Amino acid sequence: MVDIAERPTGIRSYRGLREWLERVQSIGELRAVKGATWQEDIGRVAEMLTHTDGAPAVLFDEIPGYPRGHRVLVNSNGEPRRLAVTLGLDPDISTEGLMDWFEHRMDAMEPMPVRYVDSGPVLENVDEGEDVNVLKFPAPFWHKEDGGRYIGTGCVDITKDPDSDWVNTGTYRVMVHDEKRVGLYISPGKHGRIHRDKYFARGEALPVVIVVGGDPVFFIASSLEIGVGVSEFEWVGGLRGEPIEAIRGRHTGLPIPAHAEIVLEGFAYPNNKLMEGPFGEWTGYYASGSREEPVVDVKAVYYRNDPIILGAPPNKPPYEAHRYRIYLRSALLRREIRLAGVPDVTAAWCHGVGGCRLLNAVAIKQRYPGHARQALHVASQCRAGAYLGRIVVVVDDDVDVTDLDEVMWAVCTRSDPERSIDIIKRAWSGPLDPAIPPDQKGFNSRLLIDACRPWEWRDQFPPAIGPDPVYKRETREKWGWILRGDEPA
Numbered sequence: 001m002v003d004i005a006e007r008p009t010g011i012r013s014y015r016g017l018r019e020w021l022e023r024v025q026s027i028g029e030l031r032a033v034k035g036a037t038w039q040e041d042i043g044r045v046a047e048m049l050t051h052t053d054g055a056p057a058v059l060f061d062e063i064p065g066y067p068r069g070h071r072v073l074v075n076s077n078g079e080p081r082r083l084a085v086t087l088g089l090d091p092d093i094s095t096e097g098l099m100d101w102f103e104h105r106m107d108a109m110e111p112m113p114v115r116y117v118d119s120g121p122v123l124e125n126v127d128e129g130e131d132v133n134v135l136k137f138p139a140p141f142w143h144k145e146d147g148g149r150y151i152g153t154g155c156v157d158i159t160k161d162p163d164s165d166w167v168n169t170g171t172y173r174v175m176v177h178d179e180k181r182v183g184l185y186i187s188p189g190k191h192g193r194i195h196r197d198k199y200f201a202r203g204e205a206l207p208v209v210i211v212v213g214g215d216p217v218f219f220i221a222s223s224l225e226i227g228v229g230v231s232e233f234e235w236v237g238g239l240r241g242e243p244i245e246a247i248r249g250r251h252t253g254l255p256i257p258a259h260a261e262i263v264l265e266g267f268a269y270p271n272n273k274l275m276e277g278p279f280g281e282w283t284g285y286y287a288s289g290s291r292e293e294p295v296v297d298v299k300a301v302y303y304r305n306d307p308i309i310l311g312a313p314p315n316k317p318p319y320e321a322h323r324y325r326i327y328l329r330s331a332l333l334r335r336e337i338r339l340a341g342v343p344d345v346t347a348a349w350c351h352g353v354g355g356c357r358l359l360n361a362v363a364i365k366q367r368y369p370g371h372a373r374q375a376l377h378v379a380s381q382c383r384a385g386a387y388l389g390r391i392v393v394v395v396d397d398d399v400d401v402t403d404l405d406e407v408m409w410a411v412c413t414r415s416d417p418e419r420s421i422d423i424i425k426r427a428w429s430g431p432l433d434p435a436i437p438p439d440q441k442g443f444n445s446r447l448l449i450d451a452c453r454p455w456e457w458r459d460q461f462p463p464a465i466g467p468d469p470v471y472k473r474e475t476r477e478k479w480g481w482i483l484r485g486d487e488p489a
């Protein structure tokens with residue numbers, strides 16, 4: 001574990017996407033591409049990048065039909081070195097170091113209130129009334145069967161709880177309907193949906209601000225399961241060690257990051273709906289099809305000169321969001337299980353193939369009868385693991401949870417179905433679940449597999465050959481140069 005005192009607190013923090021691009025350029029992980037079309041090419045390339053190890057971030061410019069400078073960025077956090085830049089860390093930090101830092105930082109940090117300012121780059125252009133035109137920006141068609149252009153994928157949707165001061169941000173997809181209207185899809189149970197439902201139940205409009213191009217760290221915070229009542233703005237401020245600068249939206253009063261690229265501000269009204277979707281989703285399907293969803297009437301568009309859309313189109317898992325969530329959601333999961341009082345959780349891993357939700361593995365050092373079942377049930381129902389999960393496996397600490405072969409080896413050799421399996425029924429799922437029939441979506445069940453050595457006769461269980469995760473890492477540190485073909489340092 002990294003000593004929290006030695007952690008480089010926010011010293012490499014940056015302001016906005018432009019500074020982030022400079023840093024990523026300086027580590028050689030940014031490519032510029034000209035002439036790709038919004039109708040097809042950008043979506044195609046995004047898929048290729050997200051499914052290729054080592055792929056760069058790509059900034060599309062000179063998109064046919066749009067002025068030079070109206071750009072789209074994809075694959076921003078698809079590699080750990082860029083994720084480190086986003087978090088303000090040294091790009092060369094190990095992924096274990098990054099996860100330890102993240103977990104400890106969350107334990108140690110205090111959320112930091114937003115610093116409101118009167119001006120910022122996002123005010124370089126403000127279109128209101130007749131001038132509002134969302135089609136001004138080159139929102140791509142990301143997948144072949146999408147029902148429309150999606151301007152919001154790597155977006156940050158800001159709403160406020162009508163009953164308190166809680167301002168939440170979530171990444172909820174945004175489809176373009178026409179110049180002045182966009183569609184907003186929020187799954188049941190998400191914080192923005194709870195806010196929305198409260199307003200609608202009172203017959204009131206939901207005020208909303210949607211950042212469709214901005215600082216990648218906001219996107220990361222928005223797309224992670226941060227606790228109820230916590231503002232992700234304050235959370236990012238705490239993570240960085242300096243407050244986020246925001247202006248107040250002219251129509252909603254909601255905070256708008258001062259360095260954002262493109263921001264839509266408007267209202268969704270209770271009975272104003274249009275068909276939304278289909279959209280290629282993170283499970284690898286167009287599973288939620290199309291259905292009527294609330295429409296946001298856009299009252300103002302704020303944007304920088306030469307604005308950039310931050311794209312993060314879902315694709316078959318693992319895609320870009322899974323490539324960074326593998327580290328961050330795994331760290332969140334390990335922390336939440338620990339905070340729920342389960343001792344000796346040595347590792348947790350949200351496997352990319354399951355979209356970091358459908359297949360999670362936890363390792364424990366077994367201390368008492370029932371310890372394994374406790375870890376399993378908490379892992380499947382805590383905030384980081386509850387939504388649209390499917391399979392959770394618990395293993396002993398000699399198994400490397402990051403290695404699917406090892407996890408399945410433990411399942412194959414240490415579990416016995418009659419003793420090792422629990423099923424939880426009627427758990428939190430939603431419209432995106434491909435395995436649930438269209439008319440029954442909402443609930444799903446969970447398979448919990450105890451693949452630890454059986455507690456009662458663990459001492460007679462045959463010794464495993466190994467290596468355990470520590471031994472395995474040491475071997476790779478010392479002898480990995482043979483695989484890489486370079487010389488020992």
Ligand SMILES: Cc1cc2nc3c(=O)[nH]c(=O)nc-3n(C[C@H](O)[C@H](O)[C@H](O)COP(=O)(O)O)c2cc1C
Nearest residue numbers: 170171172173185186187190191223224225312321
């Ligand atoms: C690229 C991307 C797109 C997403 N799209 C949606 C979406 O359309 N609707 C939704 O409910 N969640 C979506 N999510 C997941 C949420 O952002 C995530 O569950 C987040 O924790 C929600 O914030 P909340 O916990 O404050 O509700 C998306 C995540 C990513 C990374």
